[in-house]
Amino acid sequence: MTKSQIGTTSPVGEQCPRFRGAAVFGAALSLALAVCPLFAHAAEGPRSNAKPITEVRQPAPTQAPAVVAKAAPEARPAAPAADWRSLVSEAGRRVDIDRASIKKDETGKTVAWGRIVLDKEVPDPRSSAAYKVVQAYNRYDCANRTFATLRRSFLRGDGEVLREEEVKAAAELPVRSGSIEDRLLREICRPQTPGEVRREAERAAGRVLEVASFDLQKANEAVVAKETKKAVKKVATSEEAVAPARAAPADPAAALEARMAKAPAPRTTAAPRRVVAREHEVHWDYEGPGGPENWGKLKPEFAQCAKGTRQSPIDLRDSIVVDQEPIQFQYEQAPFRIVDNGHTVQVTPQGNNFITVMGRTYRLTQFHFHRPSEERINGRDFDMVAHLVHQSADGRLAVVAVLLERGEANPTIQTLWNNLPLEKQDEFQPSTASLDPASLLPKDRRYLAYMGSLTTPPCTEGVLWLVIRQPAQLSADQIGIFSRLYRNNARPVQPGNGRLIKESR
Known part of the structure; x- marks a missing residue:
């Protein structure tokens, strides 16, 4: 794809929404990010894992789109009228949710329709027309904070449906705190009916009662232990004073037990409810109980962190040197958002930023930092690394790793450090x-190129890694600033397991 197709002068470049993405470490993406790359992908032809369902020339129904049947159509009840609510508005575009479409599927997950509405129509080479609205049917796992796009529809400004397509291999992507996906997830997963509100309140009340019972039990145990200690001391003292000639019990506690055996049994109260380990859930981290060696045990969805065979990072050695095509970078100057998400400093650039490599175009969703570098080249690590996370229209991930070593001050990194928020999870956009x-x-x-995984839970595999061989520089002071926040936020090197590594000649 040429720059004119996706650059700032093309209709595609002008209309692609400027929404922030997730940390896929971290790489999780919302409806806005899942459909945005479609604008760039439309000029490339059909995608590998999304199949067209139909092309029609009739007005779209007022309700949320339904799946187009592959066989003869059957009569079905009318869907409820759509209830579109605006969630995010920016210059030139808007993200809406159809609240009437929010429901549970047969697996207990939540599904809903969402859409991006543009100010101007965008040419669609596949239908020889132009669309103004992209609708997506997403599935959300509210408990595990993931989502997957199942279907998409492209509509004209007058509501005419140009094209619909079904995603055959829907990828479950993680949702990062503070991202646009997080806002979508919270809106879609909040209780919808009075019954759900009541059940959620009961669950919350149950958790409070468990904690209260646990605290009461611990307090009672402390009082009993204190009184027992005082009683033991009193028994020992009195027996020595009253009957010095009589042999004292070998153990003062035994005397107390003898007295208690003669005394009437004390009144008992109902035992407090046993507290389950759920309230002490361990969150993933880079050290301690939640450290990398335990990631695979923390949650079932993190199992690949321990069992995967194509995990990242790795020590890049024994590569084959070949004539690889250069990565085509189409980045632009634009505003940005920055957040300390509790695991790293993450930056979400706005604007139209793409790379094209190995015949596929990816959109930049966010970048973040690790110290020290997670990747090694022939055993050597570096002071830091920046991971630039990209996603293609069909949901594939590509991460460009820029190694950082001590040297001259880096003006771009200084701009980021100048605008660091004072609080974690407090996203900031400089004016x-x-x-x-x-x-x-x-x-x-x-x-160097190889296939690996996310370097943070859930450690999803199938990620294309592009590690720039020459390191960039930043100053010792700039390294020190990041070290104040994160002394070590790098996953240890993982087994290579014989993976092919290609290196540019």
């Missing part, structure tokens, strides 16, 4: 600062 992600890249952009 006067902007950045071009290309300014993070070194001049020599030859790279």
Whole structure:
């Protein structure tokens, strides 16, 4: 794809929504990010894992779109009227949720329709027309904070449906705190009916009672222990004073037990409810009980962190040197958002930022930092690394890793540090600062490529890694600032398991 197809002068480049993405470490993406790359992908032809369902030339129904049947249509009850509610509005675009479509599926997960509404129509080469609305049918796992896109529809401004498609292999992607996906998830997963509200309140009350019972039990145990200790001391003292000639019990506690055996049994109260380990859930981290060696045990959905065979990071050695095509970077200067999400500093650039590599185009969703570098090259690690996370229209992930070593001050990183929020999870968008992600890249952009995984839970595999061979520089002071926040937030190197590593000549 050429720059004119996705650059700032094309209709696609002008209309692609500027929504922030998730940390896929971290890489989880909302409806806004899941459909945004479609604008760039439309010029590339059909996708590998999404199949067209139909193309029609009739007005769209007022309700949320239904699945187009592959066989003869059957009579079905009318769907409820759509109830579109605006969630996010920015210049040139808006994200809505159809609250009437929110429901549980047969697995207990929540499904809902969402849409992006653009100010201007965008040409669609696949239908020789133009669309203004992209609707997506998503499935949300509220408990595990993941989502997957199941279907998409493209509509004209007058409501005419141009094209619908079904995603055959829907990928479950994680949702990062503070992202647009997080806002969608919280809106869709909040209780919808009075019954759900009541059940949620009962669950919350149950958790409070469990904690209260646990606290009461611990308090009672402390009082009993204190009184027992005082009684033992009193028994020992009195027996010595009253009957010095009589042999004292070998153990003062035995005397207390003898007295208690003669005394009437004390009144008992109902035993407090036993507290389950759920309230002490361990969250993933880089050290302690939630450290990398335990990630696979923390949750069932994290199992791949321990059992996967194509995990990242790895020590990049024994590569084959070949003539790889260069990565085509189409980045631009634009505003950005920055957040300390509790695991790293994450930056979400706005604007239209893409890479094209190995015949596929990916949109930049966010980038973040690790110290020290997670990747190694022939056993050598680096002071830090920046991971630029990209996603294609069909949900595939590509991460560009820019190694960072001590040297000259980096103006772009200084801009980021200047705008660090004071509190974790408090996302900040500077009113006067902007950045071009290309300014993070070194001049020599030859790279090593391999297939791996996310380096944070759930450690999803199938990620294309593009590690720039030449490191960029940042100053000792800039390294020190990040170290104040995160002394070590790097996953240890994982087994290579014979994976092929290609290196640019």
